[in-house]
Structure formats: C-alpha cells, structure tokens
Amino acid sequence: MHNYQCDICGCNLDPGEICDCKRPAAPEPENRLVTYADWEAAGDFDKCARPGDYVEEDIVEEFLNCVPPASHKPGYIQCGEPYSHAHDPVTDRFRPTFATFHKPGDHWIYCGHCFIGQTKQAPENIPIVKGE
Structure with a gap:
C-alpha cells in the first residue's frame, strides 16, 4: 500500500484520493x-x-x-x-x-x-x- 500525503496540509491519502483542502468550494445553489x-x-x-x-x-x-x-x-x-x-x-x-x-x-x-x-x-x- 502506498502512502500519499497532501502537499498543502500533510493529510494521509489513499491512491487517487484528492484532499479536501484542494477541492474547489461548492458553488452556492441558485x-x-x-x-x-x-x-x-x-x-x-x-x-x-x-x-x-x-x-x-x-x-x-x-x-x-x-x-x-x-x-x-x-x-x-x-x-x-x-x-x-x-x-x-x-x-x-x-x-x-x-x-x-x-x-x-x-x-x-x-x-x-x-x-x-x-x-x-x-x-x-x-x-x-x-x-x-
């Protein structure tokens, strides 16, 4: 198993997982x-x-x-x-x-x-x- 870390916050991630700190903010509903x-x-x-x-x-x-x-x-x-x-x-x-x-x-x-x-x-x- 590979251990990946977020470059921004250091959070441990699974392969292919994107850290929450990199996800764009959800658009406000219309x-x-x-x-x-x-x-x-x-x-x-x-x-x-x-x-x-x-x-x-x-x-x-x-x-x-x-x-x-x-x-x-x-x-x-x-x-x-x-x-x-x-x-x-x-x-x-x-x-x-x-x-x-x-x-x-x-x-x-x-x-x-x-x-x-x-x-x-x-x-x-x-x-x-x-x-x-």
Whole structure:
C-alpha cells in the first residue's frame, strides 16, 4: 500500500484520493431557502434574499398580513406598499414596483421588486425617499 500525503496540509491519502483542502468550494445553489430566522438576523429582507430564492411560508404570510396586498391570487402575492419606482420600457413611464412572491409548485419563490401583475424584477429600481 502506498502512502500519499497532501502537499498543502500533510493529510494521509489513499491512491487517487484528492484532499479536501484542494477541492474547489461548492458553488452556492441558485435557489437557496431563506428562513424567517435569516430575515430576523439580517434585519432587512432585501439583505437576506435575492430574486429566485425560495422562502418559507411564514415569510410570505408576514408580507401578506402586514398591509393589504397590491395583488393577491392563488400562488401569487405582491405587497401593498410600493418598494420603489422604475422605468418600464414597455410603457415608457415610471411605475411602482412591489415585493413579489409566487408559488409555481411546492415552494414560494421571491421574485424581487416587480411591476404590478408581473414576476420579473423591474430594471433600475429608484428607492423612495421618505420625508421627515
């Protein structure tokens, strides 16, 4: 039996085995699950979630129940208060965008800030500046 050692960490290896320290980091999955605990730890939902992430049902319920929704259909929710305004190239006007969630299958997916009735993130979000 041959004894092989990793040149980096000195770990004993079997023939053909690759040491963990040389393995490339696993890519982050495209659709990760954002939990309510993640949201609480981040303090801001937009800091913990990206469009395309799966979200827990509790998060969707929180958004649904905080203010009346702008749009609510089975498997589709848009929060009632605009997040920002963005230029809509289709209408050539600035339109409000809303935090949007949809459920095409078994999981809720965060879509980002979308125009009313849509599930695609709107371009060039302009945050609303609130007066004092």
